[in-house]
Amino acid sequence: MIIRSLVAALLAAVMLPGQPALAATNTGTTPAAQSPVAVIDTWIHWTRRTTWLTYGGTSVLEGQVVAEADALGYTEPLQDAAVELFARPAGASEWRRVATGTTDSDTVFRFNDHQPSRNTDYRVVYQGDLLYQESSATTRVNVRRVITSKVTRNDDGTLTMRGTVVPKVAGKTVRLQLKTCASCSWSTLRSATTTSRSTWAFRVTAPTSGDRTWFYRVFTPRDRDFLTSFSGTWKIRR
Known part of the structure; x- marks a missing residue:
């Protein structure tokens, strides 16, 4: 110390008996x-x-x-x-x-x-x-943000990926991304906006041929209040 x-x-030294205390103002001289x-x-x-x-x-x-x-x-x-x-x-x-x-x-x-x-x-x-x-x-x-997601199968063989954005927000842009192999880059397919209940949904498809796996995720772009935020990644096999 x-x-x-x-x-x-x-x-x-300042407080020794018989010596004047230092003032808070500067008079231009020091004893x-x-x-x-x-x-x-x-x-x-x-x-x-x-x-x-x-x-x-x-x-x-x-x-x-x-x-x-x-x-x-x-x-x-x-x-x-x-x-x-x-x-x-x-x-x-x-x-x-x-x-x-x-x-x-x-x-x-x-x-x-x-x-x-x-x-x-x-x-x-x-x-x-x-x-x-x-x-x-x-x-x-x-x-x-927290972005929840789930995938369900439709009667016509397509899939619907849907979820919510937390905290609740209406009209927020949500973008769907796809990559067609684990080492491939993500590409953005399309965009949607959240509903008044802060939900979103996209219809997606599985690979059309071969023993392949496609990967889907969604994200919300960065803005003043939040960073770019991602959902989990879904693997879709043919």
Whole structure:
């Protein structure tokens, strides 16, 4: 704790009996017998953080408040540093405080119980104190939609692939993709939009000849609120 020791020494020098205390305002002169207390810069260091998750998942945001290097070149993560967590959905302008915490005995703050409902920016703020400057850091947690799917056989021998998009959304574009072998590239066949109940459906066919397997899936394109999101892949054999 080299920084804390140096700071304690400086404070003791300021508070010696018979010496005037340092004022918050600068008068342009400093008493010759006093040494000013230096304000120490800090920054937020992320130790673990979620960059994306599937809708309904819980994000992990962990880090440290680190004081800048002292005269000997040592940095110091601060223990018992009070921090605040703010959230702002993608596209929004205002931040909202959603949690508070402190760095623990391992000098780590932990915010591990938040479930973003769409792409969300998070900001951790350390307000600082008499000795340490305030600091903050921002990170984004992106979210993928959940796309359910199932396949049923029709009387005419074709198949219907259908499902839902979660969270519920009407008019969202859903695209059907096919690849005709496991190592082949995906090709987009056609598009549809979700209904008012957030459902979608496509009629698909099996391979027309030979002992072959086709692969189908659907996806929703990326937008402001969500990443590109995929259903599971269905294997259709002749």
